[in-house]
Amino acid sequence: xxxxxxxxxxxxxxxxxxxxxxxxxxxxxxxxxxxxxxxxxxxxxxxxxxxxxxxxxxxxxxxxxxxxxxxxxxxxxxxxxxxxxxxxxxxxxxxxxxxxxxxxxxxxxxxxxxxxxxxxxxxxxxxxxxxxxxxxxxxxxxxxxxxxxxxxxxxxxxxxxxxxxxxxxxxxxxxxxxxxxxxxxxxxxxxxxxxxxxxxxxxxxxxxxxxxxxxxxxxxxxxxxxxxxxxxxxxxxxxxxxx
Ligand SMILES: [Zn+2]
Numbered sequence: 001x002x003x004x005x006x007x008x009x010x011x012x013x014x015x016x017x018x019x020x021x022x023x024x025x026x027x028x029x030x031x032x033x034x035x036x037x038x039x040x041x042x043x044x045x046x047x048x049x050x051x052x053x054x055x056x057x058x059x060x061x062x063x064x065x066x067x068x069x070x071x072x073x074x075x076x077x078x079x080x081x082x083x084x085x086x087x088x089x090x091x092x093x094x095x096x097x098x099x100x101x102x103x104x105x106x107x108x109x110x111x112x113x114x115x116x117x118x119x120x121x122x123x124x125x126x127x128x129x130x131x132x133x134x135x136x137x138x139x140x141x142x143x144x145x146x147x148x149x150x151x152x153x154x155x156x157x158x159x160x161x162x163x164x165x166x167x168x169x170x171x172x173x174x175x176x177x178x179x180x181x182x183x184x185x186x187x188x189x190x191x192x193x194x195x196x197x198x199x200x201x202x203x204x205x206x207x208x209x210x211x212x213x214x215x216x217x218x219x220x221x222x223x224x225x226x227x228x229x230x231x232x233x234x235x236x237x238x239x240x241x242x243x
Pocket of ligand 1: 200201202223224225
């Protein structure tokens with residue numbers, strides 16, 4: 001049991017050192033992520049606008065074809081007007097002409113609206129492009145900054161990860177699960193010592209009887225306030241010495 005507690009504390013030491021390295025990166029990883037998602041969002045907007053423009057163009061082309069056909073028909077109808085034999089035929093033909101003219105007009109105004117929309121879309125795209133360029137510039141800077149920080153600590157991080165791996169292999173799997181659960185919940189420290197009779201995780205006083213039990217180093221005892229695993233000074237010192 002003594003050893004189990006010691007290994008857990010060693011794992012905590014290494015994890016804390018890795019956490020410190022990660023803290024050096026500050027907001028940079030988040031910044032990089034959010035810039036990346038902003039950029040892809042804007043690119044997606046452009047893509048949708050381009051698609052709408054393309055559809056608008058296709059619709060206008062098919063309308064134009066249709067308009068040409070209708071104009072041909074119109075010409076035909078108008079020439080037929082001179083050949084009508086009675087009022088009924090005349091009425092039918094003029095009705096046909098009116099209807100065709102109306103359809104042409106409708107399609108032409110639809111095309112005008114589509115062209116206007118297309119122009120607006122082009123303007124919107126033109127406005128988005130410089131925004132993307134600006135964000136990409138910022139992203140490049142942040143990425144370079146982050147890369148530099150990572151590079152500066154690369155060796156140390158690698159060493160820590162190797163040690164971490166070795167220690168982790170020695171931890172009992174149930175202990176590891178408990179450790180990871182607490183670490184996740186507390187965002188950092190899962191194993192702490194007692195300092196001036198208080199849990200050094202949450203600073204609440206640990207009852208004397210509990211402190212006594214902890215000093216026996218014969219079972220895993222957690223802080224009744226924060227749930228972190230408490231180890232004795234003896235365990236902590238040994239763990240540090242043997243790292
Ligand atoms: Zn506590």
